[in-house]
Amino acid sequence: MRIIMLGAPGAGKGTQAQFITERFGIPQISTGDMLRAAVKAESELGKQVKQVMASGGLVSDDIIIALIEERVKQPDCKNGFLLDGFPRTIPQAEALKNQGIDIDYVVEIAVEDEEIVSRLSGRRVHEGSGRIYHVKYDPPKTEGKDDVTGEPLVQREDDQEETVRKRLEIYHEQTAPLINYYQEWAKKDPASAPKYVRVEGVGGLDDIRDQILTKLK
Ligand code: AP5
Structure with missing residues (x-):
């Protein structure tokens, strides 16, 4: 199973990736991490x-x-992988295609910009593992501590409001065109194109997870 997660910063790609990779027993490849x-x-x-x-x-x-080309050659990727944060531009998607790396599914998580800005201010992460929390929507068992290791959680430097707005601007300019790129490819050549799955990313984490997993069958 080879999957691409697509969506704006803070749409929930990393959160849902944790569920999907667990279900399919594949590694999560997060270029951001x-x-x-x-x-x-x-x-x-x-x-x-x-x-x-x-x-x-x-x-x-x-x-x-270059980073992705090297990473997907590793032995843990032999049964598949999930790409979280890649591709993010048309040239990156073209590189994947030109390297002959076939993808089974593109999963788009759609969320409005204003929701994203408020979401990212509450995000906390465990640096060592990349585990993601939210102070309100997905809190750790003990405030400020990772559930597994008990180590402190941190706020990402790029989660300040001004930086989030810039990331959203860049997303709309350079990454959102990939939605059309994959949808058009699926229409023109369904045999070679990845299947396109879109879910609304607003609502309970478990509901969104179930919607995605149902569509990935
Ligand atoms: P990266 O780490 O990939 O950041 P991103 O794409 O901006 O995505 P995020 O990690 O911010 O968000 P997410 O969608 O994973 O959301 P999450 O699940 O955490 O990239 C960082 C930087 O690296 C880039 O800016 C760039 O500089 C560079 N980079 C990386 N890849 C690159 C590439 N391919 N090309 C060039 N540069 C690259 O959820 C967000 C928060 O919301 C969490 O707190 C979570 O708990 C909460 N949440 C999740 N779902 C819900 C829900 N349904 N309801 C309420 N809260 C929710």
Whole structure:
């Protein structure tokens, strides 16, 4: 099973990815998590991308494409994988196609911008694992602590309102065109195109999860 999660920042891609990867026993490949780990480790890659990520911009296609190309060759991807945060531009989607990496499903989670702004201000994450919480909608068992390790949860630097608005602007300019790209491909050539699944991302986490899993059968 090879799946792409598509949607605005904060739409719930990472949250739903946790359920889907568990169900299908496939790894979650989050380009955002990979880049944040590189920044934290202060690697060459981390130094290159730190500034652009903090400002809410997109890292260059070349860097991201090379990262994914390498990652999907790893042994844990032999039965499939879920791409969370990739592709994010038409050239990234084209690179995937040109590398002959077939995708079974594109799952779009649709959420309005204003909902996103209020959602992201309440997001908290466990840095080590990437586990995601929300202070109101998906709180940890103990305030401010990860459920599994008990370690402190943090707020992402790019979740400040001004940066979120910039990320949304970039999403509409560069990533939203992928919706049309995959829908048109599915219409023109359903045999080679990934199946397109769209769910409304507003409502209970479990309801949204059930809608997605039903459509992935
Ligand atoms: P990345 O980490 O991928 O960020 P993003 O796409 O902006 O997505 P988010 O992680 O912010 O949101 P999400 O949809 O996963 O939402 P979540 O489930 O957490 O990328 C970060 C940066 O890295 C980019 O800005 C860019 O610089 C760079 N980058 C990454 N990939 C790149 C690429 N391919 N090309 C170029 N640059 C790249 O949910 C959000 C919150 O809402 C949580 O608190 C959650 O608990 C809550 N929530 C979830 N569902 C619901 C619900 N139904 N109701 C209420 N609350 C909910």
